[in-house]
Amino acid sequence: MRPETEAQLAEAIRDADGPLQIVGGGTRPVGAALDGAVLETGALRGITLYEPGALTLVVRAGTPLAEVEAAIAAEGQRLPFEPVRWGPVLGAAGDSTVGGVVAANVSGPRRVQAGACRDSLIGVRYVDGTGTVVKNGGRVMKNVTGYDLVKLLAGSWGTLGVLSEVSFKLLPAAGAQATLILPGLTAAEAVPALTAALGSPYDVSGAGWLPGVGAMIRVEGLAESVDYRAGRLAVLLARFGRVVDERDGSAALWRDLGEVAPFQGATGDLWRFSVKPSQAPSVIARLGYPVVLDWGGGLIWALVPEGVDARARAGAFTGHATRMRGQGPGAFHPEPAPIAALSAGLRAKFDPRGILNPGRMG
Numbered sequence: 001m002r003p004e005t006e007a008q009l010a011e012a013i014r015d016a017d018g019p020l021q022i023v024g025g026g027t028r029p030v031g032a033a034l035d036g037a038v039l040e041t042g043a044l045r046g047i048t049l050y051e052p053g054a055l056t057l058v059v060r061a062g063t064p065l066a067e068v069e070a071a072i073a074a075e076g077q078r079l080p081f082e083p084v085r086w087g088p089v090l091g092a093a094g095d096s097t098v099g100g101v102v103a104a105n106v107s108g109p110r111r112v113q114a115g116a117c118r119d120s121l122i123g124v125r126y127v128d129g130t131g132t133v134v135k136n137g138g139r140v141m142k143n144v145t146g147y148d149l150v151k152l153l154a155g156s157w158g159t160l161g162v163l164s165e166v167s168f169k170l171l172p173a174a175g176a177q178a179t180l181i182l183p184g185l186t187a188a189e190a191v192p193a194l195t196a197a198l199g200s201p202y203d204v205s206g207a208g209w210l211p212g213v214g215a216m217i218r219v220e221g222l223a224e225s226v227d228y229r230a231g232r233l234a235v236l237l238a239r240f241g242r243v244v245d246e247r248d249g250s251a252a253l254w255r256d257l258g259e260v261a262p263f264q265g266a267t268g269d270l271w272r273f274s275v276k277p278s279q280a281p282s283v284i285a286r287l288g289y290p291v292v293l294d295w296g297g298g299l300i301w302a303l304v305p306e307g308v309d310a311r312a313r314a315g316a317f318t319g320h321a322t323r324m325r326g327q328g329p330g331a332f333h334p335e336p337a338p339i340a341a342l343s344a345g346l347r348a349k350f351d352p353r354g355i356l357n358p359g360r361m362g
Contacts, residue, residue, distance in 0.1 A: 013162065121151065193237055260292050276317070
C-alpha cells in the first residue's frame with residue numbers, strides 16, 4: 001500500500017485486518033523483521049509551508065530528507081539537529097525521509113548544542129491505529145500547543161501512529177566552522193578532552209572521536225567568532241596533546257562521524273550505546289571492540305562480531321543499547337517494568353488493535 005493523501009493513509013489503517021509494517025525510505029531496518037502488510041509513506045511528499053522569515057517549515061512525512069535540506073539551504077537555513085543518514089552503515093538502500101527521521105528521532109553531532117530532533121519539532125499530523133487523523137502542535141512557533149505529545153511521536157518508531165506531516169523550527173546556517181583535532185588520543189583518552197571542550201564557554205557544536213582521525217571538537221558561527229573560539233579552545237586542549245586546526249575538510253569529518261563511515265561495509269553487528277560520558281571509557285574497555293564516539297562520549301557506536309551480545313558485554317551502565325545491525329531478539333533495550341507498563345498503556349491508547357509496527361520496540 002502506498003497512499004498518496006492523508007485521507008488514503010487513514011483509510012488504509014482503518015481498513016487493515018492485520019499488522020502493518022510502516023516503511024518510509026526503508027533506510028532504518030532496525031530489529032527483527034516485522035510481520036504484516038507493508039504500508040509505504042513515500043508518496044506523501046512535498047513542502048506545504050515554508051516561511052524563511054519565521055524560520056518555520058511544514059513538510060509531508062514522505063518527503064526525502066535531501067529535498068528538504070536543499071530547499072532550506074537555498075535560503076541559508078538548516079535543521080538544527082543535523083539529521084544523519086544511517087542507510088549506508090545499516091546496509092539499507094533508499095532515500096531517508098523526513099517522517100523516518102522523526103519516527104526514529106535521528107539526531108546528528110550537533111545534538112550537544114541544538115538538542116535532538118524532537119526539540120526542533122513544533123507540530124505533527126498523524127494517523128493513529130484506529131485510522132483517526134490527529135493534529136498536535138502548530139504550523140508556526142507562536143501557535144504551538146500540546147508540545148509534549150509532539151515530542152512523544154519522535155522516537156516512537158511508528159508504533160503510536162503513522163506521521164503524515166511534520167513542522168520544524170529552523171536555524172540560520174553557520175557562516176564558518178572549524179574542527180580541532182587531537183590525533184594522538186585513543187577513544188577512551190578522548191572522553192576527558194571532549195568533556196572539557198563541552199564544558200567550556202566556547203559554544204562547541206560537535207564533540208566526537210573517529211578511528212584514524214582522533215578526537216574532534218567543532219565550533220561554528222561568524223568567521224571572526226570561530227577564529228577566536230577555536231584559538232581559545234586550542235589553548236584549553238593543549239594539555240591533552242597536539243591540537244590540529246582543520247578548516248577545509250571540517251564538514252566532511254562530521255558527515256563521516258554522523259554516518260559512522262568507518263563501519264560502513266564492515267562485517268559484524270553494529271550496536272549503538274547511549275551512556276553517561278563519564279561512563280564511556282569503562283564501557284569502551286569492557287567492550288574491547290572498535291568504536292566511534294559522538295556527543296562527547298555519550299553516544300558509542302560499537303562494531304562487534306556477529307552474534308555477540310554487546311549489551312551484556314558492556315556490563316552495568318546508565319543508559320541504553322540498541323543493536324542497529326544484526327539478527328536476533330532484543331534489538332531494543334529492555335525497559336524497566338514501570339516504564340514498560342507506561343509504554344504498553346500508551347500503545348493501547350494510540351493503537352488499540354496493536355497493528356502498527358508490532359514488535360518494533362520489543
